[in-house]
Amino acid sequence: MDEEFETLDLGDPRRDRRAKELLKRFAARPTASIPGACEGWAETMAAYRFLGNERIDWRDMMQPHWERSAERMGELPVVLCVADTTELNFNGQDIEGAGPLSYEAQVGMYLHATYAVTPDREALGVMNAWMWAREPRDESGQRGGVCESVRWIESYEIVAQQAAAMPGTRLVYVADREGDIAALMQRAQELGEPADWLIRSQHNRALKGEAKLWETVHASEVLGHISFVLPGRGGQKAREVKQELRAQRVTLPGRGGVALSCIEACEVGAPTDVKPIVWRLLSNREVPDAHALTELIDWYRARWEIEMFFNVLKNACRVETLQLSQMERVEKALVLYMVVSWRIARLMRLGRTCPDLDASLFFDADEIHGAHVLSKKPRPNKPPTLNQMIRMIASLGGFLGRKGDGEPGAKTLWIGMQRVMDAAITIQILREGYDTSV
Numbered sequence: 001m002d003e004e005f006e007t008l009d010l011g012d013p014r015r016d017r018r019a020k021e022l023l024k025r026f027a028a029r030p031t032a033s034i035p036g037a038c039e040g041w042a043e044t045m046a047a048y049r050f051l052g053n054e055r056i057d058w059r060d061m062m063q064p065h066w067e068r069s070a071e072r073m074g075e076l077p078v079v080l081c082v083a084d085t086t087e088l089n090f091n092g093q094d095i096e097g098a099g100p101l102s103y104e105a106q107v108g109m110y111l112h113a114t115y116a117v118t119p120d121r122e123a124l125g126v127m128n129a130w131m132w133a134r135e136p137r138d139e140s141g142q143r144g145g146v147c148e149s150v151r152w153i154e155s156y157e158i159v160a161q162q163a164a165a166m167p168g169t170r171l172v173y174v175a176d177r178e179g180d181i182a183a184l185m186q187r188a189q190e191l192g193e194p195a196d197w198l199i200r201s202q203h204n205r206a207l208k209g210e211a212k213l214w215e216t217v218h219a220s221e222v223l224g225h226i227s228f229v230l231p232g233r234g235g236q237k238a239r240e241v242k243q244e245l246r247a248q249r250v251t252l253p254g255r256g257g258v259a260l261s262c263i264e265a266c267e268v269g270a271p272t273d274v275k276p277i278v279w280r281l282l283s284n285r286e287v288p289d290a291h292a293l294t295e296l297i298d299w300y301r302a303r304w305e306i307e308m309f310f311n312v313l314k315n316a317c318r319v320e321t322l323q324l325s326q327m328e329r330v331e332k333a334l335v336l337y338m339v340v341s342w343r344i345a346r347l348m349r350l351g352r353t354c355p356d357l358d359a360s361l362f363f364d365a366d367e368i369h370g371a372h373v374l375s376k377k378p379r380p381n382k383p384p385t386l387n388q389m390i391r392m393i394a395s396l397g398g399f400l401g402r403k404g405d406g407e408p409g410a411k412t413l414w415i416g417m418q419r420v421m422d423a424a425i426t427i428q429i430l431r432e433g434y435d436t437s438v
Contacts, residue, residue: 004339007064010056018050019061019336027340028421030317030414034333051329058331062129065339069125073116074166080119080299081127081159081195082174082306083152085112086313088330089320097327099133108320109133109327111334112151114159114173115306115342119299120353123309123346126338128158131331152179153187156197160188163195171195174303177202180282185258193284198300201262201280208253214280217248217264224290226265226297230277241277243267245297247287261287265297305345308410312341316414344414347390352407355387363389370423371396393420 005023008016025047029037038044050056073079087101090108101108111131116124130151135144156173163171173188173195180202188197205213224245231238243265251259261283267276281300287293313319317337324330347362359368360383371392372379384392387407394408395401397415 004065004068007067008061010060015050015053015056018046022047022050023336023339026317026336027343027417028425029418030337030340030344031418033318034322048329051324051332052326054328056332058131058328058335061332061335062126062338065125065335065342066127069116069127070162070166072124073127073162073171074169076118076124076169078119078170078172079124080117080172080174080302081114081162082117082303083112083114083155083179084176084303084306084310085110085148085151085178086310088314090330093323094325095327095330096325097133100136101134104137109330110148111310112155113306113309113338114155115309117302117305119302121302121305121349122353123305123342123349125342127162128155129338130154131327131334133327149181149183152181153184156184156188156195157191159195160191160193172299173197173199174299175199176303182252182254182258185260185282185284188284189258196283196285198281198283198285198296200300200303201282205252207250213250213262214264216250217246217262217280218266220246220248223247223287224293226294228301236274239271239274241267242269243277243279243297245290245293247293249286260284263287263293263296305349309341309345312344312410312414313337316344316410317341344410344417347386348408348410348413351387351390355385357386359384359386359389362386364424366424366427367420369427371420373427374419374423393417396420 002020005020008019010016010019025037025039034047035044038047087110088108089101089106090098091106095107098107098109100106109131110133111129113129114127116127118124137143152175159171159173177200179199185197201214207213207216222244225242226245227240227242229238230241246264246266248262249259250262251257263281263283265279267278270276279297279300281296283296285292285296287296317340319334319337322330322333324333350357350362368383368389369379371389374396375392377392390408390413391399391401393416394412395416396419397412399408399412399416
């Protein structure tokens with residue numbers, strides 16, 4: 001974790017040290033409260049003073065991670081920049097500056113992030129983020145403040161700036177239905193589309209005459225097929241999905257005149273008791289053949305990674321239970337927990353996609369030692385592989401590792417990580433000669 005804050009500059013070395021120490025504490029005990037993550041009352045009070053310091057801006061705290069993410073992105077030919085918004089519910093807490101959520105009676109804030117991943121789903125980091133609270137509706141039912149759709153346009157603009165600075169890397173902006181905004185597509189066209197975009201459609205737009213966009217696309221010929229395994233969730237079992245692929249290149253009517261490819265992936269042969277999966281996507285990229293069409297579908301499927309990132313942030317790091325008194329304090333804490341959440345998600349994916357990497361590239365010697373001690377396994381003569389280490393950690397969090405269980409998920413990994421970090425700290429204390437007779 002040290003390298004993520006290596007270039008941190010908060011205007012005072014003491015602030016830098018405190019931020020780095022807090023990052024380590026939160027990473028060691030991601031599910032704990034702030035007092036539970038800190039070691040003692042003095043450290044807890046120092047943490048609260050740091051989070052309450054008005055001279056510290058959360059963007060300055062995030063800057064080193066943004067820079068490290070950009071470095072990782074620049075080493076790759078293609079990077080998917082997945083954008084999404086999530087609600088953070090603070091109901092029952094008295095937080096100054098919080099506002100209403102989707103339901104007006106709920107209280108909390110919003111986080112909009114752009115999350116960089118590879119086409120193979122390796123998480124590279126958070127590229128940019130916005131945090132805000134909504135204003136309450138007035139007597140006429142209107143809500144003040146900046147229009148929230150602007151966040152999507154601004155996030156694309158930042159991705160476009162990054163693309164201009166990385167001529168050897170193709171950046172693809174990926175968004176779900178909420179990003180289906182004509183102004184975003186027009187802005188991308190105005191900028192010359194330095195970054196490609198791939199957005200799930202929310203609107204069945206009118207074409208010339210009486211034609212509708214998606215009826216026109218569905219009536220076109222099938223260009224290819226794709227199949228994949230849909231993971232089980234929400235009480236539904238994993239199942240194989242087969243889809244027919246169609247695409248049309250159109251220019252939207254109106255002043256903008258945006259030219260785009262319209263892609264439909266429609267499930268065939270779905271079980272009678274489930275709703276067929278249909279994805280309708282929009283992209284600036286042309287689709288000359290079935291290979292290019294399949295590639296775009298695969299890129300869109302990587303959008304799930306930001307959902308997993310938010311899941312870790314809310315359910316592993318439990319950021320909705322921070323019990324901080326002001327929005328500004330919550331924002332600073334969220335910066336630290338976003339970096340912790342990225343690390344957990346990245347380790348899980350790398351354990352699957354790059355299983356034979358040396359575990360010592362990601363864990364220090366005491367963490368590897370601690371995992372073996374807790375697993376009651378002898379220390380190996382050479383470092384274990386990343387996959388071996390991930391499975392060992394996940395087993396400490398409840399992963400059974402049976403033949404049909406597949407690879408560990410994020411939840412067992414974050415629970416196991418907490419136990420391993422505790423063991424590593426214990427090993428360090430014993431090495432320093434702590435008198436166990438006290």
